[in-house]
Amino acid sequence: MSDQSSNGNNGKKQDQPFLTNRQGHPVYDNQNSRTVGDRGPATLENYQFLEKISHFDRERIPERVVHARGFVAHGEFEAYGTIGDEPAAKYTRAKLFGEKGKKTPVSIRFSTVIGGRDSSEAARDPRGFAVKFRTEDGNWDLVGNNLPVFFIRDAIKFPDVIHALKPDPVTFRQEPNRIFDFMSMTPESMHMLTWLFSPRGIPKNYRTQDGFGVNTYKMVNAEGQGVLVKYHWKSQQGIESLTQAEANAVQATDLGHASKDLFEAIESGEYPKWELCVQIMSDDDHPELDFDPLDDTKTWPEDQFPLLPVGMMTLNRNVENFFAENEQIAFGTGVLVDGLDFSDDKMLVGRTFSYSDTQRYRVGSNYLQLPVNQPITQPRTNQRDGQMTYYVDGKGENPHVNYEPSSLGGLTEAEENGKPYEPMISGKLTRSKLSRTNDYQQAGERYRTMPDFERDDLVLNLVTLLSQAERHIQELMIAHFLKCDQDYGRRVAEGLNIEVSESMVETA
Ligand code: HEM
Structure with a gap:
């Protein structure tokens, strides 16, 4: 004073x-x-x-349209040099994986999906698990979640699923009636709902959860051969979750307990670790499977497609400034390095447009010039100007040449690292579903493999929210759960005091 x-x-x-x-x-x-x-x-x-x-x-800049509440930490990824028992080079020429002991700096942002920037971190909600690898070939972003599947399989439905989950446009309250209205008409969501309403839907904190790439990607080797890949992060802290009652107690006193837990663990030198594993499939349609490998509402059975370890991530450094490193960091599924590629997964293609599109709006057209988003390599482009240009990207010998091709000393194209990957694609241009939808089987299998306490928790959580929905929506949801597993459907019906009718069982 x-x-x-x-x-x-x-x-x-x-x-x-x-x-x-x-x-x-x-x-x-x-x-x-x-x-x-x-x-x-x-x-x-x-x-x-x-x-x-x-x-x-x-x-303030606009908060993220989804995943607004989050927290960033930094660290490193150390490669094993192998993928399972094979040299990593058998599957991918990506340089970050090839050499045992090779370290790549990483930044990670954990988040919840639906709440705003200051909302509760104890909400029942998927947790974002987005990792930026800062490699010698530029950035690689693996933008995943803590649950292995998603609500929908086609990106065109994303605004709808998010509108249903976000607050009502009139009351501005998250309304179970709207959520289950949408889900009851979206049978592919049953597998995700079975995960989300189980204890896994509220991780105890960000350290005690696994991560998943969810969508199907590809790896490409030096010969230009590709395989389909799913990514998994295995928490070395183990998996711990909160019941709804425990979560209620946590959020009664602290809306940001998970950020605090992560920050304090790193400050005290208790560095959290996750092992990166992959599942691999040959790059074809796999007609022998009862699901489509490009369907993100499905997991790949681990007995047929085992988890192959590729390296370990350790988080050992906190942010110095929340705004610069958390609000301005920008991840996207299009951000891949040589040796890693997209699959034709329809969600992945839609996501890949969406991330950089929203970041140009949310952060600004030069968001990639911000220190937290810059690659460790020097970007050299002929892109110029725009709002808040911070510097001119690396230039060729002749600063007058900001175009290509040129014989006057501008930038030239790089040489490819290996054989190009050029899969054949043909088909009718159409709007249609994947033919192998199989919406209920894996949800039922998940229900049956849960220990009793998880099944009890799942049914309790579903009944608590579904009891706030209209009767016809409750009945539709019961019919879906019956199709997943008869016991599952009957227990939800019992909790809602609804008699399971013959017609429900027959359609189930
Ligand atoms: C077509 C489906 C999807 C679309 C269109 C979409 C779109 C978006 C958008 C617009 C953002 C905000 C990004 C920003 O402002 O920087 C976002 C964030 C995020 N999304 Fe998605 N998303 C989709 C599906 C998914 C799926 C399936 C996952 C999990 C595998 C996922 C994980 C994330 C994560 C982790 C973030 C937060 C990134 C961060 O921490 O900055 N999204 N998504």
Whole structure:
């Protein structure tokens, strides 16, 4: 507190860094506006005040449309040099995997999906698990979740599923009736709902959960041969979850317990670790399977497609500034390095457009020039200008040439690392579902393999929310659960005091 009449500088030690404005002018008085006399009015030429207050007015950028609440940490990924028992090079020429002991810096952002930027971290909600690998070939983002499957399998339905899960546009409350209205008409969501309403739907904190790439990707080797891949992160801290009652108690006193837990663990040197594993399938349609390998509502059975370890991630450094490293970090499924590729998974293709599109709006057209998003390699492009351009990307020998091709010393195309990967694609242009939908089988299998306490918790959680939905929606949901597993459907019906009719059982 400084005296009204003083310039607030009295206690200042000469060797402390002093305040300036953004123009570099020293600030002599940060306590008192410039006024005519000590009672005002204030003058408008006060640059120092105007700069300070108008910058404050612009402090927020739009929060993410989904995954608004999150927390970032940094660390490293150490490769085993192998994928299972084979040299990694058998499957991929990506340089971060090939050499045993090779370390790649990483940044990770954990998040919840539906709530706003300051919402509860104890919500029943998938957790985002987005990792940015800063490799010598540029960035690779693996943008995943803590649950292995998703609600929908076609990106065109994403705005709808999110609108149903987000607050009602009139009451601004998350309404079970709207959520189950959508889900009851979306049978492919049953597998995801079975995970989400089980204890896995509320991880105890960000350290005690696994991560999954969810969508199907590809790896490509030096000969240009590709395989289909699913990614898994195995928590070395084990899996721990909260019951709904425990979560209610946590969020009654702290909305950000998971960020706090992660930050404090890293501060105290208790560095969390996850092992990265992959499942691999040959790159074809696999007609022998009862599901489509490009369907993100399905898991790949681990007895047929075992988890093959490829390396270990350790988080060992906290952010220095939440805004710069959490709000401005930008992940996207299109951000791949040589040796890694997309599959034709329809969700993945839609996601790949969506991430950089929203980031150009949310952060700005030069979001990739921000330190947290820059690759460790020097970007060299002919892209220029735009709002908030921070620097000119690396140039060729001749700074006058910002186009390509040129004989005057501009940038040239890079040489490919290995044989190009050129799969044949043909088919009728259409709008249609995958032919092997099989919406209920894996949900039922998941239900049957749960220990009793998980099944009890699943039914309790579903009944608690479904009891707030209209009767016809409850009945539709019961019919779906019966199709997953008769016991599953009957127990939900019992909890809702609804008699299972013959017609429900027959259609089930
Ligand atoms: C077609 C389906 C999807 C679309 C269109 C979509 C779109 C988006 C958008 C627009 C954001 C905000 C990004 C930002 O503002 O920086 C986002 C964030 C995110 N999405 Fe998706 N998403 C889809 C499906 C999924 C799936 C299946 C997963 C999990 C595998 C997932 C994981 C994430 C994560 C982890 C984030 C937060 C990234 C961060 O921490 O900054 N999304 N998504």
